[in-house]
Amino acid sequence: MSISAAPGYADNPDSKAKHLARLKRIEGQIRGIGRMVEEEKYCIDVLTQISAATAALHSLSVSLLTEHMNECVVSAARESEEAGQEKVAEASAAIARLIKS
Secondary structure: OOOOOOOHHHHOHHHHHHHHHHHHHHHHHHHHHHHHHHOOOOHHHHHHHHHHHHHHHHHHHHHHHHHHHHHHHHHHHHHOHHHHHHHHHHHHHHHHHHHHO
16 A cells, blocks of 8 residues: 655655755765675674664664654544544554564
8 A cells, every 4th residue: 555645754854854864874884885895894894884774774764654653644644534544554564564674
């Protein structure tokens, strides 16, 4: 199920900027991991950096999910019970995907 709507951060320039800054840091981490492999760094050091990048992605995911629930789910619930239930189901499916990753 995918219900398209403007994301919660769309109307909040500060939030969007924070998400983009976090993504740029994560991109830098990933590039750094690539350099480590190219330079044949110790496996455990590479794995440590992969773990850090994974944690950063999970943290961003939780932040986006929190924003989604506070903005999109609450707004839909105010619109109608059915719309609220659809957004809750959408969030639940997203959480399930995050747990699997």
